[in-house]
Amino acid sequence: MAVDHLDKDVLTHLRDVMEGEYRTLLDTFLEDSQERVEALRKARDTKVLGEIAHSFKGSSSNLGAVRLVELCHRLETEAANQSLQALEPLVDEIGDEFAFVRPLYELERQRYPF
Numbered sequence: 001m002a003v004d005h006l007d008k009d010v011l012t013h014l015r016d017v018m019e020g021e022y023r024t025l026l027d028t029f030l031e032d033s034q035e036r037v038e039a040l041r042k043a044r045d046t047k048v049l050g051e052i053a054h055s056f057k058g059s060s061s062n063l064g065a066v067r068l069v070e071l072c073h074r075l076e077t078e079a080a081n082q083s084l085q086a087l088e089p090l091v092d093e094i095g096d097e098f099a100f101v102r103p104l105y106e107l108e109r110q111r112y113p114f
Helices: 008-042 046-062 066-078 084-111
Strands: none
Touching (some): 008 046
16 A cells, blocks of 8 residues: 555554444445545535535545545635635545545455455
């Protein structure tokens, strides 16, 4: 796993704590994250954008998606002071980062099928 994208220690801890529910947790994160990326792209209000970024930041933090946390934090912070148009590149960067980590999480799911 890419160290600067995922915190392997967080995943190890979750795997130990969640045991048989670990894969379900990963599935839920992937599904919810895809929905959040789509919601970010569809948002037409900076307040809504900031709220989605805040929620996405929390779930990404819980699952060790280090770079996603950083990007969502930036979006959450900048949404208060920027226009939607100015935030589009950051939304795109979040989408790109999720596209990068998604296969890493899918590989993790395959490693722990139960």
